[in-house]
Amino acid sequence: MEYETVELDDKDDALVIIDQTKLPGKTEIIRLKTAQEMWDAIYLLKVRGAPAIGVAAAFGIYLLAKQIDTADYSTFLAEFRKQKEYLDSSRPTAVNLSWALKRMEKIVTDNGDKSVEEIKRLLKTEADAIKAEDIRVCKTIGEFGLTLVKPGDGILTHCNAGQLATSKYGTATAPIYLGEERGYHFRVFADETRPLLQGARLTSYELHSSGVDVTLICDNMAATVMKNGWVDAVFVGCDRVARNGDTANKIGTSSVAIAANYYNVPIYICAPTSTIDMNTATGADIHIEERPAEEVTQMWYRERMAPEGVKVYNPAFDVTDHSLIAGIVTEYGIAREPYEESFREIFARKENAEYD
Numbered sequence: 349m350e351y352e353t354v355e356l357d358d359k360d361d362a363l364v365i366i367d368q369t370k371l372p373g374k375t376e377i378i379r380l381k382t383a384q385e386m387w388d389a390i391y392l393l394k395v396r397g398a399p400a401i402g403v404a405a406a407f408g409i410y411l412l413a414k415q416i417d418t419a420d421y422s423t424f425l426a427e428f429r430k431q432k433e434y435l436d437s438s439r440p441t442a443v444n445l446s447w448a449l450k451r452m453e454k455i456v457t458d459n460g461d462k463s464v465e466e467i468k469r470l471l472k473t474e475a476d477a478i479k480a481e482d483i484r485v486c487k488t489i490g491e492f493g494l495t496l497v498k499p500g501d502g503i504l505t506h507c508n509a510g511q512l513a514t515s516k517y518g519t520a521t522a523p524i525y526l527g528e529e530r531g532y533h534f535r536v537f538a539d540e541t542r543p544l545l546q547g548a549r550l551t552s553y554e555l556h557s558s559g560v561d562v563t564l565i566c567d568n569m570a571a572t573v574m575k576n577g578w579v580d581a582v583f584v585g586c587d588r589v590a591r592n593g594d595t596a597n598k599i600g601t602s603s604v605a606i607a608a609n610y611y612n613v614p615i616y617i618c619a620p621t622s623t624i625d626m627n628t629a630t631g632a633d634i635h636i637e638e639r640p641a642e643e644v645t646q647m648w649y650r651e652r653m654a655p656e657g658v659k660v661y662n663p664a665f666d667v668t669d670h671s672l673i674a675g676i677v678t679e680y681g682i683a684r685e686p687y688e689e690s691f692r693e694i695f696a697r698k699e700n701a702e703y704d
C-alpha cells in the first residue's frame with residue numbers, strides 16, 4: 349500500500365495528510381493551511397505517531413513561516429517562535445514534535461545574518477531533510493530488527509507504529525515489511541489497542557493490505573497468544589524514551605511487557621534516536637497526555653459505550669520500565685541494559701556517522 353502519510357504541497361502552501369481518523373473505511377486526503385488546522389490535525393490524531401507528527405510539524409512550521417510577511421529578522425523570529433510554541437502545545441508526550449520544531453528553530457537562529465527569504469528557503473531544505481531521514485531511519489531500524497527474529501516467527505504488535513506513524517516502513521513494522529520482502533513470512537498478532545483502535549484500524553489495515561499474515565486480537569487476548577506459544581517477539585514503537593530506557597508508548601504497552609516477561613517473550617522497542625530523550629532521566633519524568641472521556645465512552649463520539657456522566661480515566665500512554673525491555677532498536681544499533689551507557693555509545697556512532 350503506497351501512500352504518503354505526510355506531504356508538502358509547496359505551490360499551494362498546504363500540508364497534505366491522510367485523515368487517519370477515517371481509516372480504514374475511507375482514505376480521505378486533507379489539506380492543512382492554517383496553524384489551527386495543523387494543531388487540530390495533530391491533537392485529533394488525523395496525523396499521528398511520533399515520527400509522523402515530527403515531519404508534519406516541520407513542514408507545518410515551514411508553511412507558517414512562509415506566511416510571515418516581513419523582511420525584518422527580529423520580527424520574523426518573534427512570529428516564528430509564536431507559531432512554533434502553538435504547534436508544540438498540541439500533544440505533550442511524543443518528543444519528536446518538539447524535537448522537529450527545535451531543529452527548525454535552529455535554522456532561524458543560526459542564520460540571523462541572512463535575509464528572511466533565504467531563511468525560508470533553508471527551512472524548506474531542513475523540513476525535507478527531516479522527512480528523508482525518517483525514511484532512512486525506519487528502514488535501518490528494520491534491518492537491525494530483522495537480526496532479532498527468524499523466518500516464520502510470530503510477532504505481536506501494539507497500537508500503530510507502522511507506515512501511518514512515519515514517512516515509510518514504520519518503526520515496529522519495519523522488520524515486518526522488510527522481512528516480507530525477503531520471504532520471512534512472519535505471523536503477526538496486532539492488538540486492537542483501545543480506546544482509539546490504532547491497531548485494528550491502522551496496523552491490521554496496513555499489514556493486511558500489504559499481504560502480511562496478520563491476526564487482529566483484542567488487547568485482553570495478548571497474554572493468551574503468548575501463553576499458546578504463538579509469539580516469538582513483541583515489537584512496539586515509542587513516543588519518548590528516557591535516559592534510563594524507561595519508555596512511554598501507547599497505553600497498554602506496559603501490560604504487554606509484563607505478560608511478555610512472564611511468558612519469556614522478548615519485547616523490543618523500535619526507537620529512532622530522535623525519540624530518545626537524554627534530558628529526561630526516567631519514565632517518572634515523562635508527561636503523559638490525558639484525553640477526553642468520550643474516546644472511551646463514545647467510540648469517536650459515535651456509539652455510546654458507557655453511561656453518560658460516568659467517571660473516566662483516559663491516559664493516552666503508559667511507561668514500560670526499562671527492566672522489562674529486551675532491547676531498544678535504533679538506526680545506529682540495538683541498545684541494551686545499562687541503557688544510558690548504551691545510548692551514549694549509539695549517539696557517539698550517530699555523531700561520527702554524520703561527520704563521515
Ligand SMILES: CSC[C@H]1O[C@H](OP(=O)(O)O)[C@H](O)[C@@H]1O
Pocket residue numbers: 393396397398399506507508509510513514518519520546584585586587597598599664
Ligand atoms: C512510530 S511509533 C508511534 C507511536 O505513537 C502512537 O501514539 P498515537 O497513535 O497516540 O500518536 C503509539 O504510541 C505508537 O507506538
